Amino acid sequence: MSGKALLGLLLGAALGAALGYLGARLSARWLTRPVPAWLTWSLAAATGTAAGLLGLLHPLTPYFWHQLLLLAILLLAAFVDVQERIIPNELVLFGLAAWLPAMLLFPYDGKSWLSALGGGAAAFAFFYLLAVLVPGGMGMGDVKLVLVMGLFLGAGWVAMALMLSFILGGLVSGVLLATRRIGRRGHIPFGPFLALGGLITVLWGSQIWNWYAG
Numbered sequence: 272m273s274g275k276a277l278l279g280l281l282l283g284a285a286l287g288a289a290l291g292y293l294g295a296r297l298s299a300r301w302l303t304r305p306v307p308a309w310l311t312w313s314l315a316a317a318t319g320t321a322a323g324l325l326g327l328l329h330p331l332t333p334y335f336w337h338q339l340l341l342l343a344i345l346l347l348a349a350f351v352d353v354q355e356r357i358i359p360n361e362l363v364l365f366g367l368a369a370w371l372p373a374m375l376l377f378p379y380d381g382k383s384w385l386s387a388l389g390g391g392a393a394a395f396a397f398f399y400l401l402a403v404l405v406p407g408g409m410g411m412g413d414v415k416l417v418l419v420m421g422l423f424l425g426a427g428w429v430a431m432a433l434m435l436s437f438i439l440g441g442l443v444s445g446v447l448l449a450t451r452r453i454g455r456r457g458h459i460p461f462g463p464f465l466a467l468g469g470l471i472t473v474l475w476g477s478q479i480w481n482w483y484a485g
Contacts, residue, residue, distance in 0.1 A: 294346070321474070328474060341419070345465070352463060386427070391422035397433075417465065439464050
């Protein structure tokens with residue numbers, strides 16, 4: 272491991288843990304029950320781990336700084352969605368507000384304004400149609416969250432993230448149905464699967480594409 276990669280790992284883990292801890296503290300605004308200490312530290316650890324991996328794989332590059340906040344937003348959205356079945360509008364608005372400085376301050380090769388705006392618009396439109404055509408199948412919080420994902424990831428990568436989200440969601444739902452943990456009309460929040468699909472894409476999207484194409 273190079274010195275730069277080690278620095279990226281340590282800095283990413285520290286920044287991610289701080290963002291996760293702050294997010295857990297802020298989540299009290301949206302939760303109906305107090306957040307246990309172990310959940311606060313679990314979110315801090317998860318965000319720190321994800322950001323540390325991001326720093327290791329993309330040590331202190333513009334891509335690292337560009338996607339750092341997206342990881343924190345996705346994990347906090349999943350954290351709240353699991354407990355309350357909502358994705359807060361305030362969190363989505365923060366993501367939208369954070370995207371513009373990220374584009375201006377940390378541009379990187381392969382990510383254009385057209386790709387970002389097109390990815391956000393396409394993901395939003397697709398999920399909005401799902402929410403309208405399949406009532407109860409997709410919440411409006413999910414619709415708004417994929418807009419943020421599309422802006423941060425760009426058109427091609429948000430498509431991968433959403434595909435992974437549906438695959439993971441289908442697998443978990445199948446297991447829960449097979450083990451009778453939920454009924455056929457049961458509902459599980461989709462936010463965590465969006466977060467996981469986005470996380471995998473941010474960290475290993477290029478490797479997955481190279482494997483698929485090669």
